[in-house]
Each structure stands twice: as C-alpha cells, then as structure tokens.
Amino acid sequence: MSVLAQGHLNKMQVTIASEPADQATYLLQLGGQNININALLGKTIRLEHLGEIICRHCGRGTRKSYAQGYCYPCMQRLPECDVCIMSPEKCHYAAGTCRDPSWGEQFCMQPHVVYLANSSALKVGITRVNQMPTRWLDQGASQAVPIMQVATRKLSGEVETVLKGFVADKTNWRALLKGQAGEIDLLAERDRLLQEAAETLQALLANVADSDYHWLDYMPTRISYPVNQYPEKIVSHNLDKEPVLEDQLLGIKGQYLIFSKRVINIRKYTSYLVQLSA
Ligand SMILES: [Zn+2]
Known part of the structure; x- marks a missing residue:
C-alpha cells in the first residue's frame, strides 16, 4: 500500500x-x-x-467541524450556513436581513429549478440552474427531471414546499446504499403531482409575476453509479x-x-x- x-x-x-x-x-x-x-x-x-x-472559509483550525467544514464563528456569520440554505422558502433577502446581500445576489437571486428525482424513492428538490446535474449526482439519484424554472431560490423553495405536501417522502440514505433504486416513471409522477397540487400551486403563483416562472418539459436524465x-x-x-x-x-x-x-x-x-x- x-x-x-x-x-x-x-x-x-x-x-x-x-x-x-x-x-x-x-x-x-x-x-x-x-x-x-x-x-x-x-x-x-x-x-x-x-x-x-x-475551516474552509477562514482557514483557522477548529476542533469540531460545523455545517460540513466551517469553524463555529464562520458557521454563525456566513450566509451559506444560514437556516435558509436548508429551507430555501425561508430566504430573507427581500426583508433586507441577508447575512451578505452580495452573496445572496450571486447564489439566491438567480434562476433555480424545481426537480423530481429518484433517490431510493420519489423526491422533490430544488437547485440552481447551473448546478444540474451536480446536485442529482451528489444525492445519488438514479433518475431526475427538472419540471419548473423560477427566478429565485425563495420561489423554488415555496413551490417545493407545496409539492412536498403531495409526495410521501420515503427517501433515506440507508435505502440509497442498500441497493439500486426501482425504476420510477418521473413524467407520470410529475403529471400526477401537478394535477393533485393544482389548486395550492395556483394560489401560490397568483401572487407571482408571469415572467418569474415557467414550466419545463424535459426527458429524465439517467445516472448509474x-x-x-x-x-x-x-x-x-x-x-x-x-x-x-x-x-x-x-x-x-x-x-x-x-x-x-x-x-x-x-x-x-x-x-x-x-x-x-x-
Ligand atoms: Zn472559519
């Protein structure tokens, strides 16, 4: 060795x-x-x-790693470690309280997609447009398809929250590592989901400018590991x-x-x- x-x-x-x-x-x-x-x-x-x-940001030594590679002070201070990173619908840029507005403009006030993926089971997720397919690969998804593009991270999180209400989220990392995921017809799931969620989505999108979102029609990407x-x-x-x-x-x-x-x-x-x- x-x-x-x-x-x-x-x-x-x-x-x-x-x-x-x-x-x-x-x-x-x-x-x-x-x-x-x-x-x-x-x-x-x-x-x-x-x-x-x-620490991946400041380079200081830290006894413990926070938020996957940061020291404690950086974790408390940096926008990429804020609560809205895990819960995009909580983005507070518009309230003027972003931890670093210039970072927010670069990473959050940018086009995002809402996608469906098969990562041990059906999953709804969001990512920045230029993070496809990296995000899917990082999650170990075997199939994925973007279904909607929106203007900001916050709006993608709000759509995701609505759709999650209609998906029994059974994805878990143990199942992911136990075997190959069974095939899912993502386009059929998309159509089912949009039908079931139609009313709730309509209520959300009624307050959104037409230019801030559009539906996508792609064939699913397949990934083998x-x-x-x-x-x-x-x-x-x-x-x-x-x-x-x-x-x-x-x-x-x-x-x-x-x-x-x-x-x-x-x-x-x-x-x-x-x-x-x-
Ligand atoms: Zn640090």
Whole structure:
C-alpha cells in the first residue's frame, strides 16, 4: 500500500460519463492531486484523519467541524450556513436581513429549478440552474427531471414546499446504499403531482409575476453509479471516533464511499486533513 495523496478533504467532483453510458465518474482533489476514485474500485483503501480540521472559509483550525467544514464563528456569520440554505422558502433577502446581500445576489437571486428525482424513492428538490446535474449526482439519484424554472431560490423553495405536501417522502440514505433504486416513471409522477397540487400551486403563483416562472418539459436524465456490490448491513464510519478507515472499496454513490464493512459520507468530513493510501 502506498500514499496517494494528503490534504484537506473536499466533496468529490462528479460528472456523468458517456462511456460507460450514464455512469457517474468521481474525482477527488486532495493536496493538489486529482484522484480517480472509480479506478480504486475493488481495491483496499486506507483513509486516515491526521487530526487537523481547517475551516474552509477562514482557514483557522477548529476542533469540531460545523455545517460540513466551517469553524463555529464562520458557521454563525456566513450566509451559506444560514437556516435558509436548508429551507430555501425561508430566504430573507427581500426583508433586507441577508447575512451578505452580495452573496445572496450571486447564489439566491438567480434562476433555480424545481426537480423530481429518484433517490431510493420519489423526491422533490430544488437547485440552481447551473448546478444540474451536480446536485442529482451528489444525492445519488438514479433518475431526475427538472419540471419548473423560477427566478429565485425563495420561489423554488415555496413551490417545493407545496409539492412536498403531495409526495410521501420515503427517501433515506440507508435505502440509497442498500441497493439500486426501482425504476420510477418521473413524467407520470410529475403529471400526477401537478394535477393533485393544482389548486395550492395556483394560489401560490397568483401572487407571482408571469415572467418569474415557467414550466419545463424535459426527458429524465439517467445516472448509474459505480457499485460492484451493495452491502447487506449499513454501518457508517465516523472519522472523529475512528481516525483510520481501511477496507475494500465496493462502490461510490452520491458522496458516499461504500466499503465491504462500512460506508462513509465524504462531504461530511470536508476540511479534515487526511491521508489516502491504496
Ligand atoms: Zn472559519
């Protein structure tokens, strides 16, 4: 086994390859190296946390990571760590209380889409237009289709909230890592959803300018993940409690590495100083 790279963890970069068709392809940028994670499938990998966590914003050391890679003061101060990031319908830019209005203009006052995805079950989500398909790949979705484009993050969150009322959200990360999701007819689900939600949506959109939203009609995107084998039991590895993870890599899905005995969410450990060997 030899050291491949050492550095502070970032989420893996994922793209969809044309060969093999529709396959998610993972690149980990670590300490200035670009590591093709797909190429490590089947191999025994060693990931060691060397004890240091450096805030991804200010670069100061922090004993604990907040909001996936920030120190406590940055988590309390930065707009990207605000409550409206998890709940976009709570965007308070219009109230003049955005933590950093120039950040809000760049990331929130921009065109967003509302999409349907299959990530272990039907899911409604939102993302910035230029974050497709990255968002779907990060979530481990096997199918996805954008259904509506809107002018702002807040409006996308409001539409999402309405539609969620008509979707039994059974998605969970354990199911995602237990096997391949069954096929869902996303276009049929879209039509059903828009019919059932028609009245509530109409009430919401009655107060929205026509130019601020339009419906989309796309064919769903398909994504397959490089997984040789799904584990029978899902045990999550915690780098804080056990700094060394050494196991055979069976697959990659979303931001998870699937090993023979453990799974680990790489994004959760953003900013951790690690050494990767294979
Ligand atoms: Zn910081």
